[in-house]
Amino acid sequence: xxxxxxxxxxxxxxxxxxxxxxxxxxxxxxxxxxxxxxxxxxxxxxxxxxxxxxxxxxxxxxxxxxxxxxxxxxxxxxxxxxxxxxxxxxxxxxxxxxxxxxxxxxxxxxxxxxxxxxxxxxxxxxxxxxxxxxxxxxxxxxxxxxxxxxxxxxxxxxxxxxxxxxxxxxxxxxxxxxxxxxxxxxxxxxxxxxxxxxxxxxxxxxxxxxxxxxxxxxxxxxxxxxxxxxxxxxxxxxxxxxxxxxxxxxxxxxxxxxxxxxxxxxxxxxxxxxxxxxxxxxxxxxxxxxxxxxxxxxxxxxxxxxxxxxxxxxxxxxxxxxxxxxxxxxxxxxxxxxxxxxxxxxxxxxxxxxxxxxxxxxxxxxxxxxxx
Numbered sequence: 001x002x003x004x005x006x007x008x009x010x011x012x013x014x015x016x017x018x019x020x021x022x023x024x025x026x027x028x029x030x031x032x033x034x035x036x037x038x039x040x041x042x043x044x045x046x047x048x049x050x051x052x053x054x055x056x057x058x059x060x061x062x063x064x065x066x067x068x069x070x071x072x073x074x075x076x077x078x079x080x081x082x083x084x085x086x087x088x089x090x091x092x093x094x095x096x097x098x099x100x101x102x103x104x105x106x107x108x109x110x111x112x113x114x115x116x117x118x119x120x121x122x123x124x125x126x127x128x129x130x131x132x133x134x135x136x137x138x139x140x141x142x143x144x145x146x147x148x149x150x151x152x153x154x155x156x157x158x159x160x161x162x163x164x165x166x167x168x169x170x171x172x173x174x175x176x177x178x179x180x181x182x183x184x185x186x187x188x189x190x191x192x193x194x195x196x197x198x199x200x201x202x203x204x205x206x207x208x209x210x211x212x213x214x215x216x217x218x219x220x221x222x223x224x225x226x227x228x229x230x231x232x233x234x235x236x237x238x239x240x241x242x243x244x245x246x247x248x249x250x251x252x253x254x255x256x257x258x259x260x261x262x263x264x265x266x267x268x269x270x271x272x273x274x275x276x277x278x279x280x281x282x283x284x285x286x287x288x289x290x291x292x293x294x295x296x297x298x299x300x301x302x303x304x305x306x307x308x309x310x311x312x313x314x315x316x317x318x319x320x321x322x323x324x325x326x327x328x329x330x331x332x333x334x335x336x337x338x339x340x341x342x343x344x345x346x347x348x349x350x351x352x353x354x355x356x357x358x359x360x361x362x363x364x365x366x367x368x369x370x371x372x
Contacts, residue, residue: 029068030066030068030095032069034122043251046296046302047301049291050299050306051096053286055306068089070082079107088114093327094324096302098118098121108132115328117328119308121302122298138304139270145175149182149219149358153179153217159188163190163191163218165193165195165222168197179219180193180219200226220244224257225257227262229257231254232258244267247297250267264360266358267366268359271301308339341354
């Protein structure tokens with residue numbers, strides 16, 4: 001039985017800004033682990049950019065805290081080693097990041113054993129719901145995002161005959177299954193469904209099957225690298241339909257790798273930089289100044305996760321010495337934190353509700369889909 005050392009009376013909005021002290025001789029560290037190398041490094045780099053920006057721009061006297069950044073290489077085995085390393089450092093009081101659900105699922109039991117609280121920002125597997133009392137995420141699950149996209153496709157885009165393509169893993173199957181169920185409930189027909197493997201390059205045989213069914217819409221439940229190849233080859237084959245994708249395709253690399261074939265594709269995400277609020281306007285401005293680019297959804301979620309942890313540490317330090325158990329207890333009480341992706345709080349399974357935005361690629365840019 002693990003004891004709770006410090007429980008904060010925290011019904012917070014946690015809006016206080018915090019100042020991060022010099023990175024040397026930090027009193028506290030926050031682990032930031034994601035995939036920073038390989039084909040899907042773009043997700044991890046965006047998370048890192050957002051988290052680092054939060055650490056640079058928050059301001060609160062007397063808080064000396066730094067990031068400990070580790071590449072998990074997208075490998076569950078590496079994720080276990082990273083978790084063990086973070087657990088063994090007593091100055092690490094929380095962990096952020098995670099690009100792949102498989103890596104998080106492998107790491108969570110290790111982090112649970114050492115009472116290390118986690119806020120993940122890019123892992124959406126329903127299997128992570130309630131996986132540990134120390135695990136939370138500020139991104140919605142595959143099931144919820146797929147459901148909302150399926151309903152949007154049928155009811156707003158008026159898709160009637162949809163073919164579903166999905167990467168053959170838990171992410172691809174989960175999001176596509178939820179999409180299909182909601183689309184059918186909205187009046188659409190799913191005319192076919194085919195899986196493909198991560199790293200696959202030739203989709204012509206698969207697309208021949210799709211073309212034979214004459215769908216008006218194709219949903220791709222997968223990441224940007226394969227989606228870009230599917231779009232490019234579909235265009236070469238004359239398959240002119242409405243393509244839909246997931247937040248895994250909401251990345252400028254989709255446009256670059258598809259060689260222009262992504263034009264018109266509709267995807268979704270939990271952040272729209274064109275919708276300004278008092279919170280998001282400052283973030284977008286600071287991000288553009290720091291990185292000379294617009295923030296994507298992963299940068300926004302990374303920023304929010306880091307901001308919540310920084311603010312919670314600052315609040316806990318006012319009452320007692322910061323420790324893992326006390327910080328975890330405080331995070332469970334966070335309510336209506338004003339994040340750039342909307343208000344943040346976590347349910348008893350560590351999940352978050354939120355808003356989903358839809359985007360269409362227009363002139364090589366992800367533009368918001370405006371509905372009546």
